[in-house]
Amino acid sequence: MIEFFLPDAAATDALGALLAQTQPANAIVHLQGDLGAGKSTLARAWLRALGVAGAIRSPTYTLVEHYPLSGGGKALHLDLYRIAGAGELEFLALDDAAATLWLVEWPERAAGALPDADLRVELAVAGEGRTARLLGGTGTGTDWLLRMSKTVACDALLTR
Numbered sequence: 001m002i003e004f005f006l007p008d009a010a011a012t013d014a015l016g017a018l019l020a021q022t023q024p025a026n027a028i029v030h031l032q033g034d035l036g037a038g039k040s041t042l043a044r045a046w047l048r049a050l051g052v053a054g055a056i057r058s059p060t061y062t063l064v065e066h067y068p069l070s071g072g073g074k075a076l077h078l079d080l081y082r083i084a085g086a087g088e089l090e091f092l093a094l095d096d097a098a099a100t101l102w103l104v105e106w107p108e109r110a111a112g113a114l115p116d117a118d119l120r121v122e123l124a125v126a127g128e129g130r131t132a133r134l135l136g137g138t139g140t141g142t143d144w145l146l147r148m149s150k151t152v153a154c155d156a157l158l159t160r
């Protein structure tokens with residue numbers, strides 16, 4: 001587990017970039033936290049850092065947005081807040097084998113129907129800023145956190 005204090009939205013962006021730079025080739029990430037905790041901010045910064053150039057919309061109503069990645073592969077950004085039930089996931093074409101990165105907001109709304117998370121990011125409001133707790137859910141996830149913790153960018157973010 002690694003915990004960060006993110007004093008402003010720029011710090012959330014920096015965490016998104018750090019995760020993009022250190023992520024394994026395939027990763028399933030659950031983004032948890034209340035309304036306004038910063039899940040979409042983190043996802044947007046992450047996708048930008050992976051080279052996504054066009055508009056990055058919050059999938060509030062579409063439930064899912066697809067992004068081809070320049071390095072090959074494909075990212076899925078999901079926001080399941082408005083999903084009617086776990087069964088609705090089947091209609092979102094999530095069986096796409098090309099999906100290499102999953103960024104899932106409100107995963108708890110489709111509990112049991114989503115693949116297990118390699119990494120869970122728990123965001124919470126803390127005064128004017130946010131806290132982010134990163135928890136590995138698989139061997140891939142714990143290796144990732146260890147690798148990330150050894151980077152200079154991680155140190156810089158921890159001392160903000």
Ligand SMILES: Nc1ncnc2c1ncn2[C@@H]1O[C@H](COP(=O)(O)OP(=O)(O)OP(=O)(O)O)[C@@H](O)[C@H]1O
Pocket residue numbers: 006007008009010011012033034035036037038039040041042079105128129130
């Ligand atoms: N570390 C931070 N400190 C202060 N404000 C932040 C921080 N990170 C993000 N914000 C701000 O919080 C607001 C809400 O962020 P965001 O839309 O990412 O939340 P969300 O968790 O996706 O919410 P929802 O559940 O409604 O989708 C935005 O105005 C964003 O700029």
Ligand SMILES: [Mg+2]
Pocket residue numbers: 039040041058079105
């Ligand atoms: Mg959001």
